[in-house]
Amino acid sequence: MQVLEDLFYTKSHEWIKFEDEKTALVGLTDYAQKELGELVFVNLPEEGEETKAGASFADVESVKAVSDVYCPLTGVVGTINEELLDAPELINESPYAAWFVKIEDITDKVELLSAEEYEEYVQKETEE
Amino acid sequence: MELHTPLYETHLKYHGKMVPFAGYLLPIQYEQGVIKEHMAVRTRAGLFDVSHMGEILCKGEDALANLQYLLTNDFTNMAEGQARYSPMCNERGGTVDDLIVYKQKENQYLIVVNAANKDKDFKWMRKHAFGKAEFTDISEMTAQIALQGPKAKEILQKLAAADSIPGKYYHARFDVKAAGIPCMISQTGYTGEDGYEIYMDGKDAPAMWEALMEAGKEEGLIPCGLGARDTLRLEAAMPLYGHEMDDTVNPVETGLGFAVKLQKEDFIGKAYLPGKELLTRKRVGLKVTGRGIIREQEEVFVNHQKIGFTTSGTHCPYLGYPAAMAILDTAYTEIGTKVTVPVRGRQVEAEVVGLPFYKKGLSIRSGNEKEKYGIK
Numbered sequence: 001m002q003v004l005e006d007l008f009y010t011k012s013h014e015w016i017k018f019e020d021e022k023t024a025l026v027g028l029t030d031y032a033q034k035e036l037g038e039l040v041f042v043n044l045p046e047e048g049e050e051t052k053a054g055a056s057f058a059d060v061e062s063v064k065a066v067s068d069v070y071c072p073l074t075g076v077v078g079t080i081n082e083e084l085l086d087a088p089e090l091i092n093e094s095p096y097a098a099w100f101v102k103i104e105d106i107t108d109k110v111e112l113l114s115a116e117e118y119e120e121y122v123q124k125e126t127e128e
Numbered sequence: 129m130e131l132h133t134p135l136y137e138t139h140l141k142y143h144g145k146m147v148p149f150a151g152y153l154l155p156i157q158y159e160q161g162v163i164k165e166h167m168a169v170r171t172r173a174g175l176f177d178v179s180h181m182g183e184i185l186c187k188g189e190d191a192l193a194n195l196q197y198l199l200t201n202d203f204t205n206m207a208e209g210q211a212r213y214s215p216m217c218n219e220r221g222g223t224v225d226d227l228i229v230y231k232q233k234e235n236q237y238l239i240v241v242n243a244a245n246k247d248k249d250f251k252w253m254r255k256h257a258f259g260k261a262e263f264t265d266i267s268e269m270t271a272q273i274a275l276q277g278p279k280a281k282e283i284l285q286k287l288a289a290a291d292s293i294p295g296k297y298y299h300a301r302f303d304v305k306a307a308g309i310p311c312m313i314s315q316t317g318y319t320g321e322d323g324y325e326i327y328m329d330g331k332d333a334p335a336m337w338e339a340l341m342e343a344g345k346e347e348g349l350i351p352c353g354l355g356a357r358d359t360l361r362l363e364a365a366m367p368l369y370g371h372e373m374d375d376t377v378n379p380v381e382t383g384l385g386f387a388v389k390l391q392k393e394d395f396i397g398k399a400y401l402p403g404k405e406l407l408t409r410k411r412v413g414l415k416v417t418g419r420g421i422i423r424e425q426e427e428v429f430v431n432h433q434k435i436g437f438t439t440s441g442t443h444c445p446y447l448g449y450p451a452a453m454a455i456l457d458t459a460y461t462e463i464g465t466k467v468t469v470p471v472r473g474r475q476v477e478a479e480v481v482g483l484p485f486y487k488k489g490l491s492i493r494s495g496n497e498k499e500k501y502g503i504k
Contacts, residue, residue: 040443
């Protein structure tokens with residue numbers, strides 16, 4: 001499992017990359033994409049939509065199942081990564097480059113983990 | 129607690145991702161994943177453990193008469209070594225199961241049933257048995273491996289003599305050998321490709337698996353899990369019990385009219401089975417024309433009017449688009465009919481298309497795809 005040092009993580013396996021205090025990119029972690037398997041469809045929110053920290057805001061589908069993606073941040077969807085709509089496999093190929101959305105005007109967030117904490121968390125989760 | 133098939137240890141060795149299915153722990157996929165496994169079967173060959181399937185032996189002077197009464201198809205004109213597909217109906221025409229009957233010899237038939245229905249089927253058969261006919265559940269001791277794909281024959285020929293391999297679809301050879309192991313070889317499958325299903329004693333299954341994997345190395349044979357089995361059968365529009373049919377859906381509605389012989393004498397469910405022209409609903413294919421994947425048990429609408437429900441649906445790896453099967457009011461089953469299916473709060477547009485979605489030999493979409501999956 002690959003974890004990048006300069007990102008933050010959630011217990012629901014999203015990564016967050018802050019551009020500044022009010023702006024961040026959100027995507028799915030390497031661990032999450034491996035667990036989900038080959039993704040064949042992704043559904044993203046609309047630009048301008050408000051997001052609520054901890055609420056589902058996108059979903060990803062493999063041939064077998066659909067899974068929710070949770071937004072770790074309260075804010076507004078500034079930009080969506082349209083490339084993913086046509087090529088969901090990018091999430092599998094390079095999960096940390098395949099950002100889902102850019103969230104702006106951030107006012108709140110869920111509990112965020114550092115790279116080290118996230119790694120420990122996943123290890124514990126897989127041992128159970 | 130889930131049971132293990134005789135190939136459980138083998139799956140672990142090949143890094144199968146094990147999940148509970150019909151009371152067994154079986155691989156949903158191996159390392160390469162569902163899509164690559166699917167493509168291997170369409171273009172080369174794949175190996176499946178289908179030991180969870182149930183096998184019931186029917187023996188006795190009245191075996192044929194029992195089958196004629198229990199099942200909707202007609203078995204009177206079967207030759208030894210032939211296989212025949214049939215639904216089994218309840219009194220009201222609903223489907224108890226769908227199965228394959230092999231005629232092994234006069235007064236002896238092997239019936240292969242769905243794993244999840246095995247106990248129900250066996251009880252049903254015993255309950256309705258009459259005269260001199262004995263039903264025996266031999267599932268426990270029987271393992272089954274499916275070798276599927278355009279290269280299946282080439283691979284099997286390396287391990288079995290030419291006269292041990294059946295020459296036609298829905299034919300089988302009994303008491304033959306492959307890789308030196310006693311087995312039955314049937315030319316059948318659930319993928320829409322050419323291929324074989326090999327039945328053997330459970331204790332011999334790991335050796336057979338390894339022999340096939342070794343023999344298929346050159347051809348690019350890979351192990352495939354339940355995930356690919358499901359996407360392959362869906363592309364080929366093969367119905368699955370519990371999805372396209374169940375106790376409340378009759379086989380004519382499922383599109384299995386070819387295996388329902390209304391002209392034969394009495395059989396269970398006959399009075400409730402309509403001819404094609406009297407159907408009020410039937411199975412169709414839906415091709416997604418909008419964005420999204422339609423799964424099973426979604427409602428289908430035309431102009432805000434509910435016209436039926438989906439029974440299976442996924443992204444089709446070979447065709448490259450999402451598709452579903454649905455049981456719809458016959459008034460809306462014309463090819464080209466536009467429908468909408470609400471999926472998780474969004475309206476997904478789809479269109480009624482002919483079945484199957486995929487037919488053997490259909491060529492792949494583009495050069496890029498060919499390169500991606502190593503097809504020449």
